[in-house]
Amino acid sequence: MSAVVLGRPRRLSRLRTLPAGIVIGGPLAAFFTVIGLIGIFYQYLPAANVLWSNQDLFNVLSPPGTPGHLLGTDALGRDLLARSIAGAGISLELGLAVTAVTVVTGGVIGIIAGYFGGVADRIIGGLIDVTWGFPLILLAVIMAGIIGPGFLSVLVAVGALNWAGFARIVRGYSLSLREREFVEAARVMQIPTWKILLRHFVPNLQAPILVMASYYIGVTIIIEAGVSFLGLGIQPPTPSLGDMIADGQNTLGASIWPVLVPGAMIAIAVVGFSMLGDGLRDLLDPRLSKPQI
Amino acid sequence: MMTDLAPSAPALTQQPPDQPVLAVSGLITTLKAGRRSVRLVDDVSFSLRAGEILGLVGESGSGKSLLLLSVLGLLSPPVAIEAGSVRLKGRELVGLAERELRSLRGAEISMVFQEPLTSLDPAFTVGHQLAEAVRAHRDCSNNEARELSVMMLERVGIGSPAARYKAYPHELSGGMRQRVMIAMALLLSPSVLLADEPVTALDVTTQAQILDLVLGLQAEMRMGVVLVSHDLGVVLDIADRVAVMYAGQIVEVAPALELAAAPRHPYTRGLLASKLSLLDTTSKVEVMPGHIPSLADIGAGCRFAPRCPRALERCSLEPPELEPDGAERTLRCFNPLGQQT
């Protein structure tokens, strides 16, 4: 039995104009994604490392437009553009990883809670009560204290806080999906539960997945940047946007570019994904709410 | 001095006894939407004498509430008065500066609204809102304002007024809230009271009580009252004269008893006929076919013509004017009922 998909996103042709969020956020997010993909590519190509770690000591703290350095250099003469691209790659990687974990675990738990109710439901409710509203930065720093700085602590912190929220959203969807006739029909036809859940519930979760994923990527990027800025995130020599800004702080008087370039990159990512999330929400399901940080 | 504020003083300005206390002439209120403008109140004229109750009747959407708001100058863009005159004891209100209007509102001319729960600020006590009205117009201490307010609460029939003074609107019953609204409107002995469906939101028993209250106070204070209602029965109960409104226009004005006994405008007859008497078990309910047209697409000619059983060809082509119809009546119709007087 083929999947019954409900509540398709409105056909674009029926809308006069796309929501502002998509118009503005979409290109920004896309831009960052492209840059990030290049950055990820850099990472896995050992030869590319030299691009962002090479120290051009004749051109320390130079402004944009210096020959060979499109956006200038930092205190060690490293090319800001290349470093930002690499940093964006790390951010994107982390963003996608965390979002994937959040969406998958939150989604699974949410479906279980929504469909089966009972204990699972109660536990989720309790967990959400506790975790909702907890400042992410604080948790990320504490996690850095517990499991040590790096990729993992940010993953755990952001993932832990957001998955409960996502689980609740998915639970809501599951509750209403459970009541639909086709679910009844499938049960009557003795189709195994897991099949029902997989082939009918999951496809109908497009809306929350798309919207929240967009938000979560943005949230992760900014938390990672903040934590790295504090020195508790991605550790050098792996470049990280937050780390670059922290370095730039020391030479702020001489040149703002080491701060401005990665800062702008982060801003593009965060504003882009945040607005994209808003736009998708307007388009697909205005009831969804933005996650708190 | 307390007696300066006491609500029993007669009108402060000397005026010839038969000059109307409120005279509206050719009032036009429009709604502007882009290029188009729609007349929500179209060429309305009526007068109110001191001590008189003028009833204003019409279906919902006829513009009666908007008329009252126009008189007080309480319109907000895009709705505004386009033309006409409103004279309160001889003083022109249309075009008057907001500051002047404010000094008159609540003091010389007051308004009571339909839904007392939402019309009172839920965040402040009833007493605070009363005293506030006093202090907005008179230079007096908090205590004086409070004493006056408590006195007024008692006058409108609220028991243990001192205690009720400290109550919040949601703590009072609907009837009591409306009494509070009336008290608030009458605190400073206005010459004119505009009442917009004051009893529509109340149950029947309370309705009668409130109407009696209004009647009594009005007589005591020699106030002119404009009583708006879609319920003809309520209006005929206490009004001296009645004006009938349809689609933004006044179509007939006459003394109440005469209107009920011998209506001239077909719409008035329709309104009367659709009110059943409790004792009349034989007549069927007569319902007027159709409904008030949207003011945006009114054709030329009389606005009631599409629904009028007496419509002539002339009626669809040219609009009738509001004209005197005998000594005490005015009428807007080419083919009225009954004989010319």
Add this chain to the structure above:
Amino acid sequence: MSGSNVTKYVLRKCAYTLVVLWLASLAVFYGLRITPGNPANFTVSPIMSPAVRAQINRQLGLDAPLLVQYWHFFHGILTGHLGLSFISRQPISQIISQSTPHTLELAGAALLLVLVIGIPLGMVSALRRNGVVDRVVGLLGPLGMGIPNFVLALLLITIFGLDLHWLPVAGSGGLKYLVLPAVVLALEPLVVTVRIMRASALEQLNLDYVRTLRAKGLGRHRIVWQHILRNSLGPIISLTAVQLRTLLGYTLIVEVIFRWPGLGEALVNAVLTRDYSTCQVLALMLTSAVIVLSFLADIGLAFTDPRVRAKVAT
């Protein structure tokens, strides 16, 4: 809503909060114990003999079973014996007593800015919808929320501190030092507050009682700043409670950038220097602050939001 229902709700929430606080202490304690690497390793040189290491372990109480250690920890929290910093040997309670006032000062100043500027600004935006103020705020909003606050902080430092030399950029000491950090901290909550206030005021402006107030002859000033303001504040109260938690999170970054000697900076330093004992206590303290704030927010909501009141009453 009956009084006894309220009391029951508050008590229930209280009990719940205490349980959560206790769980948090467990989590923080055990969390730090499962870290790779014995804390003692960081205060002694790795080449020290096992005997000396064992002795240090004993001194620091690290050889007792975990449960006993937890009991010491918990007991210490309750009685105020918080131990010494692993690194500096300073009593942790002293660290706390020195840092807390600074954090409170910063958070308080930020909160003040948010309310004193945000509420009137929101009201004005609502009154003159699509006017200049409204448009400007509407545009700056998403921008203010997108730019990471540490980037913004550094920009402001550059402009006001380094180029114009108007304000100092590090440390604390007087009002001058408070300005930049408070402004940076306040920015995002300010934008949200303006938006909520605007929406709330707009809702009020369309209500019937405003018409009555005008009909009474009241002046605009009084109508807006007494009546409409009072009725618009409901959502702001619950919003502020939520924002206090967010503020708590952001003080970490802001304090570090501006070298503001508060709890946030202390925690970050503790983590950076692997000062486990201090880290543990501070983490617990900040976590508890968040939990208590959540509790207060819930209670506050019960009193101001009519829908929650209805649920509580049943």
